[in-house]
Every structure is written in C-alpha cells, then in structure tokens.
Amino acid sequence: MFKQLQDKHQLSILLIFSIVSVFGITPFIIIRFIENNIVAALIDLAIVSSILTLVGYAHYTKKPRVISAVIALLVNISVIAIIITNGINSMLWIYPVVAVTFFLVKPIEALILTLSNVAIIASIPNLFDAIPLNSYFTTNLMLAACAFVYACFGNKQLALLAELNSTDPLTGALNRRALNDDTLAAISRAERYNSTYLLAFLDLDFFKKVNDEFGHAEGDRVLKQLVSITNSHIRESDKLYRFGGEEFVLIIPEIPSKEQVSFINKLRETIKNELKTPTGNSITVSFGVAAWVPGTTVASWFKRADDAMYQAKKQGRDCAVFSKD
C-alpha cells in the first residue's frame, strides 16, 4: 500500500518536473543557438528530450522510482557539463538541481549526490575567480540541509498517510480498502504463477452476547485481542483484514494443499484457547474458506468464502468449512 501511494506520488512529481523543465530550459536552447553557443544549446536540448523520454517511460511502465534516480543522475551530471561549457554564466543552475534532487531520490541518496556534485563543481579551474567559494559552499549547504529535512518530513507524512489509508483504526488490522487491492493482486499473482492461495472469512461466534453482557468497550477489547492473537500465529506473508463488524478476512499465500485444513483448524483452536471473556469463558470463531481456483474473480472468491461461512454457522459454529466449488 505504501509502495503504491509512493509510486503515484512520484509519478505526479515527475510530471510536474517535466513540465517545469520544458518551460524553464527550452528558452535557453533558443537563446544559446542565437548566441551561437552550439555546445551549450545541444546539452540543453539533450537534457529536455531525455527528461521527457524518461518521464514518459516512467508513466508507461508505472515504475517511477528507478527512472527518478536516473533523472537525478542525469540532471546532476548535466549541470556539471553546462558549467564546464558555459562557465560562471550557468552557475545558478546548481540551485534548482540541488532542490529537485531531493524530490527525485531518497533524502540520504540526494544528500550524497548533492554534496558530491557541489564538490566536483568547486574543483572546476578558474570558476571561482569571480565569485567567493565560501558563499558558494554556504548557500548550497543551506539549501541541501533545508531540502533534506523537508524530504525526510515528507516521507514520514506519506508513510503515515499510507498507514491511515490501509489500517482499521480500532484493531490495527488492514482495512477493506487494502483487502480489495490485495485480493486483486493475489488473483493476478495466482494466475501468473499458478500458486496456491486461501481466502478465509473469520467471524466471532455470538459476539452480540459479549457486547450485551460485558459492554461495548469489552467487545472492542475482544476484537483487538482477536487481531493480536491471529497476527502472532500467522506468517508475515499472511495478511489479516477487518471486513466489517466482527468479521475478518485472512489471505494466505503459498500454502500447500495438504496443510490447509490443519493450519486453519490449528488457528481456530489457538483463538479459542487464548480469547476469553472477562469471566474466563472461551470465545470461538467460525471460518469460511475458499482456495483460489482458475477463473476466480474478487466477487466469486468472496462469495465462495461467505457461503462456506454460512455453512459453518449453520453447522453450529466453532468450526471451519472449506468451499467445494
């Protein structure tokens, strides 16, 4: 989920960056041709066309992060090339390049790239005859420090947004939005690799009684504890989602057919042994389970698991029913 949000965010940044680059650099291509500074004009032309091609490619492949890193390298190398070619006249381009580098790659990578670039430019002979070297260093380091702090802060905000976007606030389980995305991803993965996947509905038995007898706050505690128990008995690749109310969904990838029934029943028994009312009575869970089969859609998968859940409740609860469809 975080990766998806980060990719979307990065694609938007790349789009804005390409528009700004075209409008910012194109006039200089014309000016340099008019001034007969052909090398500088060709470097600018190469920069703009490379950025447009790379940004287009990032949108086409939906893989913006590698492309962002390539563009960061490209603009940093280009600014060195243009300063070597044009001297002090192109010196000011270092500032937008430093700033944009922090939008393109991780803050620490941007910092390393920027410091290396600033140092390389400082070593160009005769460049600092006209401007003081200490001002050059100070202004660039100030800009890099501010951009670094801002980029770290932005990354944290994005991670928080992704968490809020995908997590159920009461229990900390993944939410329905994440479930829809991950079910689609599971189906395409299963279709591509023909791998085994289980989708299990978990529903607390007689949960209304817990609320009625011990109050809603106690009901909330039970929901949280169910999530905590379940999460501590599944693998990291197995994911638990709150479907709504006292109903949860587990997506379990790569589980061999002969282990499926025993895994689900062991989990059911564990929950029964560990999840208690304040008076010490066990709270049980029913399972409705459907394995991925070729031709499964999100709707058909949920329906098969839901039908199996209906059977589990009908059979008296505290049991697991596997869909036979």
Ligand SMILES: Nc1nc2c(ncn2[C@@H]2O[C@H](COP(=O)(O)OP(=O)(O)OP(=O)(O)O)[C@@H](O)[C@H]2O)c(=O)[nH]1
């Ligand atoms: N405490 C608490 N209760 C909730 C929450 N969401 C739903 N519920 C309660 O969950 C109960 C669900 O009741 P039912 O659908 O009758 O299910 P049940 O009592 O578990 O019965 P079976 O599923 O048939 O075994 C209702 O009392 C809801 O108020 C929640 O976030 N917190």
